[in-house]
Amino acid sequence: MKKKQTGVTYKSAGVDIAAKAAAIWSAREAIESSWGPEVVGAFGGFGGLYRMPGGMKRPLLCSSTDGVGTKIAVAIAANRHDTVGQDLVNHCVNDILVQGARPLFLLDYIATGHVKKDVIRDVIGGFAKGCRDNGCALIGGETAEMPGTYRDDDYDLAATIVGVVEEADVLPRTKNGVKPGDVLIGLPSTGLHTNGYTLARKALFEIGGLTVKSKPKELGGQSVGDALLAVHRSYAPLLLPILPERRIKAMAHITGGGFPDNIPRVLPEGVKAVVDATAWKPLPIFEMIRSLGNVPNAECYHVFNMGVGMVLVTSKKDVEPLLASLKAHGESGAKVIGEIVKGDRSSIVRFGR
Amino acid sequence: MKKKQTGVTYKSAGVDIAAKAAAIWSAREAIESSWGPEVVGAFGGFGGLYRMPGGMKRPLLCSSTDGVGTKIAVAIAANRHDTVGQDLVNHCVNDILVQGARPLFLLDYIATGHVKKDVIRDVIGGFAKGCRDNGCALIGGETAEMPGTYRDDDYDLAATIVGVVEEADVLPRTKNGVKPGDVLIGLPSTGLHTNGYTLARKALFEIGGLTVKSKPKELGGQSVGDALLAVHRSYAPLLLPILPERRIKAMAHITGGGFPDNIPRVLPEGVKAVVDATAWKPLPIFEMIRSLGNVPNAECYHVFNMGVGMVLVTSKKDVEPLLASLKAHGESGAKVIGEIVKGDRSSIVRFGR
Numbered sequence: 001m002k003k004k005q006t007g008v009t010y011k012s013a014g015v016d017i018a019a020k021a022a023a024i025w026s027a028r029e030a031i032e033s034s035w036g037p038e039v040v041g042a043f044g045g046f047g048g049l050y051r052m053p054g055g056m057k058r059p060l061l062c063s064s065t066d067g068v069g070t071k072i073a074v075a076i077a078a079n080r081h082d083t084v085g086q087d088l089v090n091h092c093v094n095d096i097l098v099q100g101a102r103p104l105f106l107l108d109y110i111a112t113g114h115v116k117k118d119v120i121r122d123v124i125g126g127f128a129k130g131c132r133d134n135g136c137a138l139i140g141g142e143t144a145e146m147p148g149t150y151r152d153d154d155y156d157l158a159a160t161i162v163g164v165v166e167e168a169d170v171l172p173r174t175k176n177g178v179k180p181g182d183v184l185i186g187l188p189s190t191g192l193h194t195n196g197y198t199l200a201r202k203a204l205f206e207i208g209g210l211t212v213k214s215k216p217k218e219l220g221g222q223s224v225g226d227a228l229l230a231v232h233r234s235y236a237p238l239l240l241p242i243l244p245e246r247r248i249k250a251m252a253h254i255t256g257g258g259f260p261d262n263i264p265r266v267l268p269e270g271v272k273a274v275v276d277a278t279a280w281k282p283l284p285i286f287e288m289i290r291s292l293g294n295v296p297n298a299e300c301y302h303v304f305n306m307g308v309g310m311v312l313v314t315s316k317k318d319v320e321p322l323l324a325s326l327k328a329h330g331e332s333g334a335k336v337i338g339e340i341v342k343g344d345r346s347s348i349v350r351f352g353r
Numbered sequence: 354m355k356k357k358q359t360g361v362t363y364k365s366a367g368v369d370i371a372a373k374a375a376a377i378w379s380a381r382e383a384i385e386s387s388w389g390p391e392v393v394g395a396f397g398g399f400g401g402l403y404r405m406p407g408g409m410k411r412p413l414l415c416s417s418t419d420g421v422g423t424k425i426a427v428a429i430a431a432n433r434h435d436t437v438g439q440d441l442v443n444h445c446v447n448d449i450l451v452q453g454a455r456p457l458f459l460l461d462y463i464a465t466g467h468v469k470k471d472v473i474r475d476v477i478g479g480f481a482k483g484c485r486d487n488g489c490a491l492i493g494g495e496t497a498e499m500p501g502t503y504r505d506d507d508y509d510l511a512a513t514i515v516g517v518v519e520e521a522d523v524l525p526r527t528k529n530g531v532k533p534g535d536v537l538i539g540l541p542s543t544g545l546h547t548n549g550y551t552l553a554r555k556a557l558f559e560i561g562g563l564t565v566k567s568k569p570k571e572l573g574g575q576s577v578g579d580a581l582l583a584v585h586r587s588y589a590p591l592l593l594p595i596l597p598e599r600r601i602k603a604m605a606h607i608t609g610g611g612f613p614d615n616i617p618r619v620l621p622e623g624v625k626a627v628v629d630a631t632a633w634k635p636l637p638i639f640e641m642i643r644s645l646g647n648v649p650n651a652e653c654y655h656v657f658n659m660g661v662g663m664v665l666v667t668s669k670k671d672v673e674p675l676l677a678s679l680k681a682h683g684e685s686g687a688k689v690i691g692e693i694v695k696g697d698r699s700s701i702v703r704f705g706r
Binding site (some may be wrong): 014207257 | 418
């Protein structure tokens with residue numbers, strides 16, 4: 001006969017410590033696959049230990065925390081959980097890349113109403129793949145079960161990355177830095193990356209009546225879910241080998257706040273950026289959001305990357321060599337998209353003559 | 354005449370970029386008050402830059418991510434938002450302290466359904482105070498507005514800490530490490546710290562019918578809200594000056610999973626910990642939870658710290674000198690609470706003879 005449990009337990013209150021431990025251990029192999037010899041100590045410790053790289057002159061640690069926002073709502077609707085972790089890793093990698101840093105390690109945070117082992121394993125697996133692809137160790141994390149705060153199926157993610165850069169190599173450059181006459185080069189994005197999903201979902205799903213499974217002709221066979229879940233591109237594999245050429249004076253990751261808010265973050269006083277929106281054709285998914293939601297043009301470039309996920313600033317004389325180097329490293333979609341002029345440390349988008 | 358806006362904007366979809374920026378900038382002074390000369394660069398960059406401490410032989414970076422769980426639900430019920438950030442900083446500090454590391458910097462993550470400037474400012478202010486108190490720089494963070502995922506008033510927090518430790522000083526010690534005959538010393542907690550709130554809320558509020566404002570006689574004049582919101586104690590100010598005496602072989606932060614799950618994380622193979630629950634009297638708030646919820650004894654010590662937030666492992670001969678040193682550094686509540694015996698790398702709690 002089973003003994004009847006009359007008191008309240010953590011499990012009966014909605015938190016299952018054993019299920020959470022099982023979920024995390026199911027991802028152990030994936031996590032450890034991202035570890036190099038710099039990771040010291042074993043799985044399951046209180047903190048992750050990482051050996052500081054030797055041989056640097058004046059190392060600065062560069063760190064950033066981010067979330068994926070409501071891209072998760074799309075992942076949940078499509079029941080696909082192995083890509084959002086990659087999105088977040090790549091987002092974080094880009095955020096320290098724009099300061100010239102290369103990634104060392106990353107920690108993830110997963111919060112959910114109810115731990116589902118398969119979902120947690122897939123999410124952590126995505127983090128681990130993202131880390132491997134960027135030469136970064138997934139060194140720690142936390143999975144929190146919070147019934148009440150999150151609905152059963154809902155979860156939220158955050159991640160923190162730590163990288164390193166020699167002080168002399170920090171971007172934006174301050175010596176021979178950004179000045180009027182410099183040129184903006186845009187690098188293609190894969191889609192929305194991780195920004196603007198609340199607006200996109202409103203336009204596509206609520207107003208447009210589409211679902212993640214819809215395959216509108218504008219997307220040429222791709223489903224809305226696949227277009228929206230396209231993995232945030234990491235620009236590190238392309239740009240880390242090019243940085244030592246010292247042709248890039250500054251770069252801006254086009255995330256929340258779009259072109260107006262992100263480019264000024266790397267501008268000195270006395271200049272502004274002028275982005276020419278006619279220089280490239282937005283990806284089809286952005287055109288759909290704009291047209292279904294009747295989203296004003298200025299708002300589009302303030303919320304979305306519109307097909308350009310990273311902006312590089314270089315001197316006029318370096319434009320051709322930089323484009324050639326980008327091409328030699330596999331990127332033939334880089335384009336001149338604007339210029340630096342005298343101004344008030346702002347960034348404006350022009351839509352025509 | 355105002356121009357009528359017919360299209361969808363990010364703001365009309367529920368995300369107000371300007372309000373978020375205003376909320377973060379309102380906390381700028383508090384954030385910068387946690388910065389020492391090691392923080393390089395200005396507020397508002399993509400990533401935080403921190404100068405790696407010099408003069409170390411074999412530095413290991415030690416990092417940890419955590420959340421505060423549903424302690425936030427209590428903070429929201431009590432409409433008090435300036436302490437949860439401190440809770441989280443101290444939680445993170447303790448998690449790397451148990452590996453022998455001192456904190457360098459921390460990054461926060463705040464996610465909410467709707468950005469309320471005052472709440473965000475108070476939360477970030479709490480993070481900043483917690484960081485200042487631990488000599489740690491609040492170097493970055495992310496505030497995410499996610500209508501739909503979080504209800505209006507709801508928010509969730511996570512934080513990531515990065516610290517540093519000389520390889521020779523890493524805990525648990527592997528040379529002359531933990532062995533049978535060693536002694537467990539418990540350090541007093543201030544309350545639940547950041548664990549077990551889902552169970553506590555069920556017992557106190559749902560079953561017991563109490564509110565955050567109730568002042569039951571068991572708490573001697575303190576309200577339930579104040580007892581539950583007591584700030585997670587950081588053991589770094591006490592223990593960092595004592596670590597160089599090298600009397601502590603290992604230490605375990607008693608967080609989620611309580612005594613059975615946390616102590617084994619720092620044990621080598623071949624030994625187990627035996628905790629004597631009669632060695633100390635649990636804080637009144639735990640007795641209330643146990644009795645109102647009729648929570649089984651074993652469950653209490655598996656979910657809560659029961660009044661002991663940090664467990665130190667030391668050799669028998671070092672017990673008296675260590676207790677004396679703790680007292681000399683201001684802690685007179687440290688107690689012997691158990692011992693290490695031969696065993697299977699577990700931790701058991703004994704409730705009597």
